[in-house]
Amino acid sequence: MDVAASSEESWKTMFPSAVLSLCHMQVVACYRNLASCVGGCTDSLQLRDDLRQTREKAQKLAVSTCQHLTSHLRDKSLPQEQRRELELLWVAFSSSLELLHVDMCKVFSMGDIFCLANTTALVQTGLQGGGSEVAARALSLPDLNQAQTPADGLENQERSAMEKEISQIDHMIDDMEMKVNVLRWMVEPHGPQYAEPLSSTDSASLALLTVDEEQPGHQPLCQRSRIFVFLLLFAVVLVAATLSVCVVFFS
């Protein structure tokens, strides 16, 4: 019973932190995907707006995860296993926070260079679609704090807000390092070395994509050879058909 109670307790402790840090990682991934579009031909007010919303979401998640993890790790009475788990989460969270920080800085400076007013200067990167699906994915994650801020269209306000947020993340990282001493080299990961390949529905599109990548140089040749093969096949089919007709006819 003790074991059950303790495991339940640990689950209660761990679960929110784990969930939060996982969500945070997802949002950071989406943010990165959106950030790589800045300055390109798909850069638009919509994109900037998406970025802002994703960023705010990431910020909120970060704050709550930080609070959770810090409070638990500062708790001296934490059993050893839980501490180890939490340290793992801590390391993961701090890494994703650093990624977010770098991405935010990049977006900030690129926003400086690529002003949306001058659309001719945007780099033609070959992208066609906007990032709305990605943003939707990011924003669809559950949130502890459900309040949504209305979208602000003015760029200047956004810039100052962004600066503030960057510095906030900075402070958060510093605070984390100050308050909790996690020895990173002591942390042992659970997961596998190689990420498992995802579901098999990807394989077909993957195959096509890889065809595009690996043998683009052979494109014209492949096409030609493919046409030749088709012709050959057609001719052979024709011959076979006539032969079978002959067989039927003459037998």
Add this chain to the structure above:
Amino acid sequence: MTVIFVLVLFSYSQIAFCAALIFQSVSKATCWHGDLCPLPAHHTQLISPYVPYMQAEKVLLEMQDPKKGVKSQPQRLVITTIPHAITGKHKHKHTHTNTLLNSCSGFLSSEARSFGSMLVALGYIYPLQDHKRLVIKPDASLYRFQTPYFWPTQQWPVEDTDYAIYLAKRNIRKKGILELHEQEQYNRLHKWMNHKWDFIVMQAKEQYRAAKERKKPDRVVFDCQERAYWVVHRPPPGTVSAMDYGLDRRVDPNANEVTVGLQTLLFAEMKRLFSSNMIRSDMIFHFSCRLVKYCATYNSHDPFLSKCLPSNPWLTDDVTYWTLNMPNVEIPTKMRVERWTFSFGELLSDPRGRDDFRLFLKKEFSGENLAFWEGCEDLKWGTAVTMREKAEQIYKTFLARGAPRWINIDGKTMEITVSGLRHPHRYVLDAAQTHIYMLMKKVSKHTRRFVKDKLPHDALNDLEQNARNRRPSLSPIILRQQELEQRAKMAASAPVDITQLCRFTTPVSHLAVYSGFTDSPSANASPSLPFVAPTPVCPSPISVALDSNSASERRAEAGEGEAERNPEARAPAGGNVLKSRMALSLRRLLKRGCSPSTMFASLSPKGQAAAGTSRIQPLCPDQPSQAPPRRTGNFFQIKVDIPPECRIYPIESEDEEEENRASSRGGVGAKEIICPWESLTPQNGTG
């Protein structure tokens, strides 16, 4: 019938074969083999040298202009078309015709090509086919612009975490088949970033899923972009990376530095580095101060660190600087002369400086010192075969008692040197050489005006003159020949040594001792020992007079001496000539009306003063062991103990006395200087 059946079967097998072919072409069959890759260097967060990112970015943005920029075309893949692909040809056309771009206007197509290659190598444009070779090809191969997120920048260094995430994503996508170098990198990163590995794998999955939200063409573009980014920043083995700029610096090499700032920076750096208690920090600090001082002194003289007048020959095609600074130039440049003031070694090492110093010493009647020093250098750096000969000659010329160009070193050094000369080796004359070097250094210090004189009018005005008289530069071989010729010339002409003048000024006792040789040792054999008339070693009143700063007296005596010397120099050398020569000189002296008495008078007080103080043994031929006169504090001053009875004597009897003595001491008188290790005669004493 059977034939038809066989034919039908054959045709069906053909169909099957063709179908297999088609399937094979559709399915992927990749097999990458990479070499073992060296692990990439990871730079610390220091300042890296300048890379032309700003210019490249500017040009790149100009290229986006729909009207004036580069025309793009859609790229056709199997299932999709992706716009915004450019070809190499278009790029060239663009850079050639676009007049907006100041940097590109007027480019030749080869320059355009190299500029394009630079853009590709830096990662601003990536090739769509053959993605590993970052060059621009002037054909129809396609390229695309890289998104600004992946542009190279020095602000945010490339992180290993990102690379690990990328490799993990690639692993997911390619289902575990990575290139060999990628595989190795992956394993290495797994080892070093083990604590983060859960995060990396999770983040890779999340990024992969996020990317899947996009439409297919966009996904292809994203993958190409990221792959191109990592080809630039983590190049496959065996490729040259444009990101390779060497080591990061602590000091920004692009910022303008003030020398004062540099010094303080160096000081601070050294303090920081050597602040540990385990090292002798005071000593190291002292040395580092010297280093800094050296840097500060020579900073303005280095053509790479500061401006080089008239123009830097390493950067431009103008070789005036080298012509002006040739070793045998008539008028040295101001900078060169300034360098001579830095240290004595600097003066000596510069051949032009050495020439000037030689002339100066000539005027000061101490040319033998420099000649000795040069002889020692010759010995040190010469071939082993000639060492013995050279040592002998140097001894005979400079060190032996009665040597023609006797140098003035103290007794202890002389003892050491002469005893070392028994078994001559390369460094046997080191002590004496150092001694003489210090003497010369002191002289040069005392007479700084030697150098200061040269400074004002010589160089600046004649810089232009030199430019006008510019000769074509000579090859080193010719320069060396000239050097040898000059040496031979110097050897042929008699040295202006003060020692030659004292023959008629010193008492006979001295003469008797030191004139005991007939001939100059082999004026023919060794051009480096250039005297015709043997001169006794004597404490010249002129050198004594040097001490007292009576320049006029010196000049007068020198003038006489020189005039005297020249006719003597022309006289043939010969043992029996000595007597006549002595007579000749004395007669000449008498003709001049220069009474020896005055000279002796000038000599005597000093002699008397010295007699009491010096520990020199009276120079008499009877005593075999004789120490050379000891030098007291001052340079070139030799205190001679002149026995009073020898001081003044009638001139007429001198000849006879001389003859008597010469004949009595026939054995001694007739002999040459013998090197101590060759024979042990009593005259040569300690040897």
